[in-house]
Structures are given as C-alpha cells and as structure tokens.
Amino acid sequence: MVCLAVVMGLLFGITLLTVPKLGYINIGVFVAALFSLLLQNSVLYLTGSLLAFYITFGVTALVMSIISLMELRYFIIICSSFTGAFLFIRPLGFFLPGYPNELISGKNFKISVKTPWQFYLYLGSIVILTGIGIALQKCISKKVGRNKGSSGHYYLEEEGTVRDKLKKIFEFK
Amino acid sequence: MRWCARMTMYATPTHVLLGILLANATGPLLTQYSLIDDKEPKKGISVSYIPTYSRTRTYRNISIVTTENQTVTYTSTNETNTLNHAHIKLYCNSETQKPTACSRTSNTTSTRNENNINFVFNIENHLYCELYAREGCPILAVNSFWRFLIDRAIVFAIVLWICALFLLVLGYLAIRVTILLYGVFTGAFFGVIFVAEGYDNFYL
Numbered sequence: 052m053v054c055l056a057v058v059m060g061l062l063f064g065i066t067l068l069t070v071p072k073l074g075y076i077n078i079g080v081f082v083a084a085l086f087s088l089l090l091q092n093s094v095l096y097l098t099g100s101l102l103a104f105y106i107t108f109g110v111t112a113l114v115m116s117i118i119s120l121m122e123l124r125y126f127i128i129i130c131s132s133f134t135g136a137f138l139f140i141r142p143l144g145f146f147l148p149g150y151p152n153e154l155i156s157g158k159n160f161k162i163s164v165k166t167p168w169q170f171y172l173y174l175g176s177i178v179i180l181t182g183i184g185i186a187l188q189k190c191i192s193k194k195v196g197r198n199k200g201s202s203g204h205y206y207l208e209e210e211g212t213v214r215d216k217l218k219k220i221f222e223f224k
Numbered sequence: 225m226r227w228c229a230r231m232t233m234y235a236t237p238t239h240v241l242l243g244i245l246l247a248n249a250t251g252p253l254l255t256q257y258s259l260i261d262d263k264e265p266k267k268g269i270s271v272s273y274i275p276t277y278s279r280t281r282t283y284r285n286i287s288i289v290t291t292e293n294q295t296v297t298y299t300s301t302n303e304t305n306t307l308n309h310a311h312i313k314l315y316c317n318s319e320t321q322k323p324t325a326c327s328r329t330s331n332t333t334s335t336r337n338e339n340n341i342n343f344v345f346n347i348e349n350h351l352y353c354e355l356y357a358r359e360g361c362p363i364l365a366v367n368s369f370w371r372f373l374i375d376r377a378i379v380f381a382i383v384l385w386i387c388a389l390f391l392l393v394l395g396y397l398a399i400r401v402t403i404l405l406y407g408v409f410t411g412a413f414f415g416v417i418f419v420a421e422g423y424d425n426f427y428l
Contacts, residue, residue, distance in 0.1 A: 056415030057408070064407025074403035081406050124396065131395020131402055139388035142381035145374065184392040192396055 075122060079115030082130045085137050086111055092151050092166055093174060128192070132184025136177045144173065260313060268315040310351040326353040 067074035087095075087108040095103045118126055144150025149169025261267040328351050373380055387405060395402050 056412040059415035059418070060408035060411030060413075063411025063414070064404040067403050067407040068400060071403065074407065077410055078403070078406045081410060127399060127402065128396045131391040134406075135388045135391030135393075135395060137388075138384045138391065142377070142384045145377040145381055180392070184395070187393060188396050191393070195397060 072120065075119035075126075076116045078127070078130050079119035080112045082133055083108060083111035083115045085134065088153050089137075089174060089177070092153065092170060096166060124192070128185055128188045129181075132188060133177075133181045135184050136180035139180060140173050140177050149173070260315065268313065271312045271314060272310070311353070313352075313354045315354065315356045326351060328352070 067077055087104055090107055091104045095107065115130075141150070147169070149167040150173055151166055151170060258270045259267070260270050390398075391402065391405070
C-alpha cells in the first residue's frame with residue numbers, strides 16, 4: 052500500500068513539475084489543508100460539526116490558489132516554512148502525548164472533550180518554527196541573489212505589482 | 225476482539241492517566257479493558273484499574289491421607305491484597321449524552337480461589353465512574369493506515385524530519401524539488417485513499 056502511494060505520489064509530483072502553475076496551486080491547497088486541520092483541532096472542533104472545517108478549507112484553498120497563481124516569492128517562502136514547521140512538529144505527536152489524531156477529530160461530530168493543552172504548545176512551536184524558516188529562507192535567497200548579481204528574485208518573481216498580477220490571473224483571452 | 229484491540233491501543237494513555245488520577249495509585253497499576261456491549265462496540269469501553277499497594281501472605285500445611293495410606297503434605301497459601309479499585313465506563317459521545325457521574329463504595333471483600341490458593345481482596349475504596357467522552361468512541365480510533373504509521377513511527381518521523389528541514393531551509397532555493405515534494409505528498413495522500421477503497425472497514 053505504501054509503495055503504491057509513493058509511486059502515485061512520485062508520478063503526481065513529476066506531472067506537477069511539467070506544469071509549474073499547477074504545482075503552485077497544489078502548494079496553496081496543501082497549505083490550506085494543513086491550516087484548516089490545525090484550526091479544526093484548536094477551535095473549530097468546538098462547533099461540534101464538520102461544516103466549519105469544510106467552509107474554512109474551501110475558502111482558504113480558494114484564496115491560496117489565487118495567491119499561488121501570482122507566483123510571489125514570499126508565497127513559496129511562507130508556504131514551505133509553514134509546511135516544514137508542521138512536518139517537523141507533527142511527528143513529535145507520534146511519541147509525545149497531546150496531539151489529537153486528525154483522522155479522529157475530523158470524524159467526531161459531537162465533542163465534549165477539549166483539545167489537550169499540549170496541542171497549543173505544538174501550535175506555538177509551529178508558528179515559531181515558521182517564523183524561523185521564513186527568516187532563514189529570506190536570508191538565503193538574498194545571499195544567493197546577491198551572488199548572482201540580482202536583487203534576490205532569482206527564480207519565480209516576475210516584474211509588476213500585486214494588482215497587475217491579479218489582473219493577469221482574471222484576464223480572459 | 226478486533227475492536228477491543230484497536231480501542232485499547234488508542235485508549236491506553238488517556239485512560240491510564242485517568243486511572244492514576246481517580247485511583248490515586250501508589251502501587252503497580254493493572255488495567256483491564258472490555259467493551260461495554262460486545263454486540264455494539266460503538267457504545268464505548270469499560271476500563272478497570274486495580275492498583276495493589278499491600279500484600280500479606282500466610283502459609284499453612286495441609287495433610288491428605290491417600291487410599292494407599294500414604295500421607296502427603298503440601299503447603300497452601302492465603303494471600304490478602306488490599307486494593308483501591310477504580311472502574312470507569314467510558315461511553316462514546318452520543319445524542320443521549322449524560323453528565324459524568326461517580327460513586328464510591330468502601331470496605332468490600334471479594335475472594336477468589338486459584339489452584340488451592342485463596343486470594344482475598346479487601347477493596348478499601350471502589351470508585352465507579354461513568355464518563356461520556358470522545359475517547360470512548362471507536363470511530364477511526366486506530367485505522368489500518370494509522371496503525372501502520374504508528375508501528376513504524378520512527379521511520380516516518382525521520383523521513384518527515386528530513387523533508388521538514390529541506391523545506392525550512394531550501395524550500396524556495398530548490399523550488400523544483402519543493403514542487404515535487406508537495407506533489408509526492410498530495411499524490412501519496414490520494415494514493416492511500418485510492419488503495420483504501422479496496423480494504424474492508426479501512427476507516428474503522
């Protein structure tokens with residue numbers, strides 16, 4: 052099962068590489084899913100329904116997809132830092148107590164038990180680590196950009212303001 | 225049994241903690257799990273905590289005369305344990321949710337005989353609680369994939385930590401690998417969903 056999942060993952064990953072715009076959208080939706088899961092475990096579970104989770108996921112996924120199409124440098128830096136922080140902290144929940152299983156919390160419609168206080172420590176750690184990641188990547192990108200003789204916008208960012216990019220996204224030709 | 229094993233795996237840390245809090249154990253803690261209703265696992269689980277904190281033994285010799293007029297003597301032991309016994313019925317959250325209720329009985333005695341050894345349990349405090357909480361629900365408690373992950377937690381953790389470090393440091397610098405990595409995660413997720421369709425009760 053795991054082998055098949057990995058093979059499918061690789062195939063999907065390679066496909067995304069050939070269509071980078073889809074790759075950016077995938078990053079946006081992935082981060083939206085992680086964000087919604089964290090929000091679900093921290094506050095949304097209090098609603099006692101999955102509706103809030105679905106709405107949050109839908110809205111954040113849409114917003115992130117639109118932002119991803121702008122191909123902003125900071126979008127990738129923030130998303131990769133956030134995902135990195137999540138992937139770093141989440142496995143700690145395999146060994147330490149207090150991290151609610153996302154599969155369980157997503158299936159409980161009526162919840163009377165509060166999320167363990169330890170989860171908010173995990174959440175805080177994710178936020179702090181995200182900040183560290185952003186600072187680190189910004190620093191590295193500037194350094195690499197300086198070495199290459201540019202302003203650090205060495206891969207993705209195109210010229211133009213955010214308004215121009217939004218206009219470009221919603222432009223139908 | 226399948227249900228029970230799953231629930232035991234998930235319930236252990238929470239319930240042992242509850243047991244320690246409720247029973248105020250000072251000795252070794254024995255935990256027993258069973259389903260409230262064998263025919264309806266979703267109803268919840270029943271947990272017993274028996275922390276033993278004192279034990280006394282008395283020996284006595286018993287002589288038996290056999291049909292061959294031989295006298296056989298053997299030693300029997302009377303063992304007395306004094307216990308704090310806590311029992312929790314953990315109902316799965318439901319529409320018929322009731323408030324948590326606990327009752328306490330004191331100074332009861334129970335006797336058990338095994339292999340000519342009399343076990344006398346002086347149960348000084350018997351705490352009985354009925355809780356209604358999501359921990360009692362077996363829904364998705366530990367599904368096949370989750371169990372697979374937990375059984376190999378260290379391997380998955382190392383893989384995830386490597387990916388995390390890469391994304392934290394080189395997420396933007398190596399954008400192509402980042403896109404590939406996100407693609408692998410997404411593809412693997414859908415791969416698991418796809419494969420899961422072939423499993424019976426995969427999500428239970």
